[in-house]
Structure formats: C-alpha cells, structure tokens
C-alpha cells in the first residue's frame with residue numbers, strides 16, 4: 001500500500017467500554033472500527049459521552065461519523081461505502097451485501113436495542129455501563145427518562161409493541177434463520193469478507209457482551225452462526241490499532 005496516498009481518518013464515536021476486544025458498545029461504531037482495521041487503514045478516535053456531542057459533523061446527532069481529510073462522512077453504511085473505495089482490494093463486492101446490511105442495521109439492531117434498554121433483566125447492567133460517569137443525583141433521574149423514550153421508539157419500530165415474549169420469540173426465530181444461512185467456512189457471501197459480514201457482526205457481536213447474558217446465550221446456542229462470528233472477529237481485530245485516541249470533541 002502506498003502510505004503517501006493514505007487520507008487522514010478520524011472516527012467520531014462514543015466512549016471506549018474498556019472491555020478487551022470490544023471497541024464500542026455502539027454496534028455501528030464497532031462495524032466501522034472493524035472495517036477500518038480489516039482495511040489496514042490507520043485512524044484516530046475522538047470519543048464523546050453522548051452522540052449529540054458530534055452534531056456539528058452530523059445533523060442527525062448520531063454516531064459514527066468518519067472525518068476523511070476533514071470531510072465528515074456520517075452513517076456507517078456511507079462510511080463502509082467510502083472505505084470500499086479507499087481499499088477496493090480488501091472488501092468483496094456482492095449485490096446482496098446491501099440487503100444483509102439493511103437487515104442487520106434495522107431488524108437485528110431492533111433486538112439489540114430492546115435487549116439493552118427494554119429487557120428488565122439487562123437494564124441495571126446497561127444503566128451502570130452507559131451512565132457511570134453521570135453524577136449520582138442526575139443518574140437517579142435521567143437514565144430512566146431516556147429509557148422511556150428509547151422504549152417508545154422500540155414500540156414505534158414494532159419491536160416491543162407486542163411485549164417481551166413476542167419480541168424474544170421473533171428474536172430466536174431470526175437467529176435460527178441466520179444460523180441456517182451462516183457459512184460453514186469462509187464469509188457470509190462468496191468472494192471473501194465484505195460489508196455483509198461487517199454489518200451482521202456489528203449487531204450480533206454486540207449481543208455477546210456482559211450487558212445481555214440471555215441474548216448472548218441464545219447466540220451461543222447457534223453453533224454455525226457463532227463460529228462464523230468468531231471467524232469475522234479474528235479476521236477484523238487487526239494488528240493495526242488506531243494511531244492514538246483523542247478525547248473530544
């Protein structure tokens with residue numbers, strides 16, 4: 001690779017969770033971290049406690065945003081498309097990849113958000129992990145208000161509307177469908193590792209953290225799916241760690 005041609009890359013994201021092998025609790029930031037590492041592109045990190053802190057670079061107030069030579073590229077789908085242009089030899093191209101990416105970013109993400117914010121079994125761990133740095137008096141109020149808003153969103157997305165039992169039944173059925181399609185060898189689509197792997201990995205690997213033990217157990221029960229996840233993890237951990245972390249914005 002011609003290092004002179006490499007652009008300067010800065011990933012605007014959330015705080016590092018401090019867990020080995022997990023760069024972010026955000027599945028979309030995790031997806032981008034792993035794409036950058038797999039592409040072998042060096043980058044710096046600008047972490048903030050709240051996605052809206054990066055609003056100057058993304059009017060939706062969401063993360064991730066990648067600064068490419070100072071130009072803001074928001075949204076993980078756009079970012080992966082840009083990385084595919086920057087490192088075309090690294091990512092397998094397939095017309096189906098965007099369908100899988102859409103499934104991961106919408107349907108699978110709905111279950112991930114429900115597992116952390118709506119599932120009573122996991123809410124205490126989620127609250128502790130997300131709001132640890134908040135002063136105690138504020139922490140007694142704000143997380144529950146945010147939780148109510150997130151759960152309203154899950155009802156609107158039709159993830160939580162019929163209640164927990166229906167939600168987790170659908171979740172198990174989706175995992176079964178994915179398990180049946182997971183490749184026994186290699187990556188999700190023919191031709192090698194690509195966008196489908198990175199997008200599905202971002203959401204499904206995020207279900208394997210200590211925040212959501214029941215959901216992690218359900219993923220572990222699907223052996224083909226879990227083995228493929230381990231393969232993507234191994235391939236994308238990358239020797240190339242970020243150049244350095246910077247606090248920001």
Ligand SMILES: N[C@@H](CCC(=O)N[C@@H](CS)C(=O)NCC(=O)O)C(=O)O
Pocket residue numbers: 025026027028029051060061062063064074075076077105
């Ligand atoms: N479509 C976006 C979704 C990004 C997203 O939902 N990010 C979350 C963090 S995991 C966020 O910023 N949430 C704050 C909000 O929606 O206000 C992408 O693919 O990047």
